[in-house]
Amino acid sequence: MTDVLRIRDLNKSFGGIVVADEVNLDLHAGRVLGLIGPNGAGKTSLFNLVTGVVKPDTGSITLDGQSIDNLPIYQRARLGLARTWQNLRLFPSLSVLDNVMLGPRDYPGERLTSLIFDARGVARRQAEEQDRAHSILKRTGLAGVAQSRVQDIAYGQQKLVGVARALMNDARCLLLDEPMAGVEGQAYGAIQRVVRDIAESGVAVCVVEHNVAFVRDLCDEGVFMFAGKVLARGTVGELIADPRLTELYFGT
Amino acid sequence: MEYIVTIIILVGLFVILAASFDLIIGYCGLISIAHPIFYAIGAYTSAMLAKEAGVPVPLAMLIGAGAALVSSILVALPSLRVSGDYLLIASIGFQLGLIELAKHFHEIGGAGGLTNIPPFLIREVGREAYAVLVVVIAALTVWFVRWMATGPYGRMMSALRDDELAFSMLGRNAIWVKVSVFGIGSAIAGLAGGLYAHYFRFIEPDQFGLLASSAVLTMVVVGGMRTTWGPVVGAIVLQLLPQAITFFGLPPSVLGPLQGIMFTGLVLVFMFMRPQGLVAASDLWRGREGGARHD
């Protein structure tokens, strides 16, 4: 089992509020890890720290053995780190397909030099990526709305667009921030199936989610966070069964 | 005849300026109004090279564009690294500061302006040829901006405008994209500056100040941001309107402010009555390979 992402002794606080307190965590290839814990436990903050949105006070993070501590967000993404956002962050002025087409981590059509000096190569890559986008849209059940604007489709489908966009990265490590919040019906099953497939293809997946049933069905393992600390790691079933954690979760 | 040719050249130059400015402020969403200063840098560089160093005019113009490119990057890079919004203040400071500086340099004509700039094409072939050159370059600029905006690069700029953080998370270097677009737009403005200098053969620091900024801004806002034809329509309308009032034979002390009032007043009217401009942009980006699309 290979560690794709390795977090060591990560600390971060804003003023008096600690969002990461000596966090140590590994994400393994082909496995889905669930992050659970009450609101404010530091789950999303952990994603922000890993992706470089927020700089940690101390600690180190490696992706595939390479330190990413000093890399800006976009370089981390280019190394194969992809994420979705709690509040979606889709591009409203683009169609579903074009949102997804921004997913590939490196796209020669967006480099002026390639556009001018290697038009043929650009066209070839463009066709390849377009095919890939269409196949991902099909997998996520979005083929029918490919040309729609993102704000015109159902919320569950919007979540799937976020996942599809992240999938285009062909990432080594995928972070999903509350993929199920507000999602019901068809999209529910679709998201679950897609995440399963990604993990089986050898990607390390980490999911922040409040929907306990979803986490239990999907995740190989779970981590319980509270006040920026990793309190426990085990199967999701074990974590849920632990009365101490349940108390913290629903606590006073 | 000469009058009409001159008007055509002016319209052409403003089409180049407005289209390249639309790339910066419209498509890329970069807030800056200092576009005329890069026009000035192109004009002064080209004029000085041709006049003092005897550099062939076409080459001097290209070097002028290069100078605009380099200086725009020098302004944009430090400010954009901090935050996109710094660009505005930095560029206004740069624009007004450089104008102030130019007024004190007698080597480049000082406040009185730079005279006797070597002409180009006018004597050998004629004014009409120069007009053709300007119109061709204007058409190329419009085509180039459209080509950038409707290809994958345009899609990327749309995404960057929508959400910079999500954009970065997809492996795109937002600062680099912004600096590139700012540089390209400014280089085009620099080329237009060279074209201006070698036709009119006189330039002065004050013509590149805030009046010029509001003129170019007005052309884009009134014409319609993020559209191919908006800046063209804006440049034509707003170049011809002030020309029209010159026929009344007003003294310059009235004419200048009146033109200023017209430019700025039009922007105000449009901002509140028709914010999308004469040519309205779609709020959904469409690529040029959009034949199969349907909504």
Added chain:
Amino acid sequence: MLDLAIASQILWTSFATSSYFVLFALAFALVLKVNKVFNFAQAAIMSVAFYCAYVAVRVLGLNGFFGLIACFAGGIATAIAIEYFGFAKLRTRKASPMFVFIFTLIVSQFVSYVLMLIFGTWPTTIFPTMFWPVSLVGGIAISAWDLPALAAMATVLVLLWAFLRFTRWGQFMIAVADNADLAELYGIKKDRVMLVSMAIAGAICAVGMFLYGTRAQVQPSAATELMLFAVAATIIGGIGNLWGAALAAVVLGLVQNSSILFIPSAWQGFMLYAFLFLAIVLFPRGFHWPERASKLKRKTVTTLPASPSEANGG
């Protein structure tokens, strides 16, 4: 070579002239803090205030007191008009910060062209003369303008501080500055508060312009440069920090005026732009575009009770 007497004279004069710089910076910083607008239209407010005083004193032949009243009326009315017909409308339409900024810039240009058309571009002053009797105190020449100017500045500073600290409307303004939407939930009428804040900024500009216009010549485009000075001071002083902006204005005024000792006077005008540049290069952390700053809050840590930008004291 540097004579102590000359040095102290320059220091004193710079300090006295910084009085109006402080006021312009205060007005700019206040609107930035409360209305969350980078209000380049302040130049318009300043110009209108000056020309109102000019018309009252020089055209209508009224005395200085009525000149000051006219100055206030012009400044406050312009400020209110800009807020009421401009900012408020743009807020309801949820116009982008860029759009609002362009609006402020265009308004200031528009007003300066209108004034040029009416008054021409010839520089002028509120009173026929701008020479004030001078008395020597310990070898330093103190003009009859200096002390009233400094007193006016101090009065405005104290009044503004007391207003923000002790009055209900002052508290409302601070609440709106902190979080306008939250303030609205508590029943504070955001639009009213922003109107008041603009009116106060207009009044402060009026005092500043009255001081400036009794000591230096003004033309329709002069306010733009004075305002850019306020922008530089606000950036250096730190966004949201009124007193920091005021202090920065004093320092910048001192530096600009005393620069005459080191560089030719022709270059003094250039100093302003150097300040703007240095402000951005050296003091970037003092500066946040307000709309963006609040967006950033939502971006970063959504699960936190306090946002990082607040916690960092930004």
